[in-house]
Amino acid sequence: MGENKSQGLGIKELTSLAAGQVIGAGVVTLVGQAIGVTGRSVWLAYATAILLGFCIIFPYIMLSSMIRVKGGNYTFVSTILGDRWGGMYGMAFTLNMFACGMFGLSMGTYMNAIFPFLNVKVVAVVMVTLFWIINMMGVSFMAKFQNIMSLFLFLGLGLFIVIGLFHMRPGTFDLSSPEFFTNGADGFFNAVLLLVFSCTGQSFVVAFSKEARNPKRDVPFAIIAATGIILFLYTMIAIVASGVLPIDQVAGKPLTEVAKTLMSRPLYYAFVIGGPIMALATTLNSSYSVFSRPFHQMTRDGWFPGKLGQTNKAEAPYRILVLMYIIAVLPILLNLSISTITSNVVLVGRIADVVAIIAVIRLPKVLPDAWENRYFRMSKPVFYVVMALCLCATLFAIVLSLRNITTTLAVVTIVLIILFFVYATLRQKSGKVHMEKSYELQ
Template sequence: MQQNHVLQKPISISAPNNQTVKHNLSRTNLFMLSVGQIVGAGILSMLGIAVGMTGRSIFISFILAAFLILATLIPIVLTSGTVRLPGGDYSRAALLAGKKWAGMYIFIFAISNFSISMYALSFADYLLALIPGLPHQAVALGILTLVFIFHYFGIKNAARWQTLIIILLSVALTMFTVLGLPHVQPGYFQQPGFMTHGGIGILAAAAYMTFTVGGAQFMINFSGEAKNPTKDIPFVMVISTITVAILYALMAVVASGVLPLHQVINQPLTHVANAILSRPLYIFFVIGGALIALTGTMNASIGSSLSPIVQASRDGWFPKQMGYLHPKYNSPVVILGIFYLIGILPIIFGWNISLISNSVLILTNVVSLVLAISTIRLPQVMPEQWAKSAFHVSNRHLIELSLFSAATMIVQLVMFFRSISTTAVIGNVFVVVLAYLFGVWRTKYVTMDLENIK
């Protein structure tokens, strides 16, 4: 790896026309975005599968899953708690791993955004389950368009909508939990039904449920827009992960304790909700737990994708015009337009984009693994900032923390490799070759002023 320049000067994100991204996201805004990024409709379908792995001890798996996610967040907390990163993880890759790795990262990151349309299509699936006969394609296009309109009027506007989304989502999930807990049958901790596959089952379910508890790591991509990123982003990542994990653990008690296990295993969470909620409340739960959750995840995902692309355009990886900001709303309208086109094409033409999404899943985690190990270079690349950081530790402890986080990522990668197809493996290899060629091709056109980050 090439050693980067020592970082000494402050920076604001600048577009090609000398526009500046505003630092206007508060801790509350970031928390709402983080919760929206974590909570998705997947919890409705995945919880029943996890119950089949460990029975009523599933709540323990959620706590373990939270610890696994928190361990993977350590390198991000250390870096984002030390400097403002205008390009989020892209800037982190440039600082810690070097210029070419940053190019490979932003290529993989850009491709991963093809999954935007999947949220809209899933939204349409759930809505049609409640209201049969609606035009599926029109519903998907409608919700996707609505969310992009949020972001056209600026990230602060999108964050306000996210607050309303999270309030509705929290009410729905809390309602399921509070109304369901009194229905939990006696003998919850007794056999049969508790730890049905021993400790291995609890661990397997924990690894599986990291898919539902993870997501807060993307908050680093809001570093450029945050009012106080070095304090707020680490705080929000940790607190939002713990908060959602506790809520999910309580929901798991209801999901596994109300009905006999054989009626719950491999069944969606709506099966239990239908047994404990009245019809109006059941409908509200499905809307809040699925439709609102998908809207929140889509909103947060689009928001967290913008800053890295803006910064990469500014540096020269992409055309500089892509980084243009709306003069009034400060939104990257060109990038939003490109992402919107990427989102609507699969919906209009019925493309199967699940292969693309699965093909970058492993690569995204491999990139995170490399950056976790590279975190040991913090004292080299930013000695003054690291010395003043609230998260400063000795070099020995820094190495230990980085390697511990990397080890937890390796465990998760092993679980990923066990679950993907040969086609997905080939897809990963193909994408990494393209990413490498992109990095080599564009490097000579790129100027990265790393000294400007503080």
């Protein structure tokens, strides 16, 4: 797994993957919901959410500056906290596979909105299939495709921003206006809570550490660069979304409603394809690789049958990708509620984040050589203080999100965590788990 300067993913590809993973259709749908609870101060709420999200994912920046991992976050959790915790974390992370079907279905919905003759489910299956094929052709090919789509994504969102800035209503930045902080501090923080977890997906680029040319430098910078990109894009989009029309006309509405009033029909179509559809496409494209990485390494370590981890000539774990494809397509074909399935695993992922951060905090002690050879330099006392703040930020966001949790979701979350821990314990005791070293320090 040695570093190859002439091949692999560079800073441009990694940034494109990080930005594509974090910029999803959520920015199109969530802005209107956030406007509904905080009015024109939505852009401040988005900026706050991005900064809070950055605190949540900062441990991954420090992690990726210390070691290079094969299996994404699963690898270092196993290395630092032990086999059982690693197995439990890995299973929780692989639940993200269910999101691929939701991305495809959302793409079908947007395509149907501009081309009503298209069937939503047919488009969803076609899109899920297309990006599955692309990922079967290997990471390098997938990354090149991602670069092209990311360009169209930025052009689409930029079109909305540029046109919108020429149609702003007076008082857009008047903080004393009654249209700012419409529900006071509670409304503002509810908006931040609504938005924060749509601002952390760039950390998933850690999964591409194996293919990076200079992982300890480029992966952290890709996360930072993607955060800067969404800080600019999201706040500007929120300014336009809340500043063109009266608040009561945009509260709870997607960006497409604002775009219709701003753009001619051809430009509107260009925005929908370049904005929300490309946002979903880039996320779906990278998700296959991101979510298959821990699963692949877990098959090598014995948590699942080893045959599942076999790769093709492009080094893509084709059997795992086939499994992911089935998980994505079946709910679409069977008319199951993918959004309900996805929401039932999101909270599990948030709890898994806490486990990952604890692992990062212990990393300097367990792997002192990794700490000594880190790319980003800071003293241990500063490191521990910063990591403690990041852990508090994560717990704070989780606790706030629990206010809106349903009883069913709470029960499902608890049951899943128990099942994962029991399975990890039994599998380890069976003697079938043989963890391999899936990281390197240089």
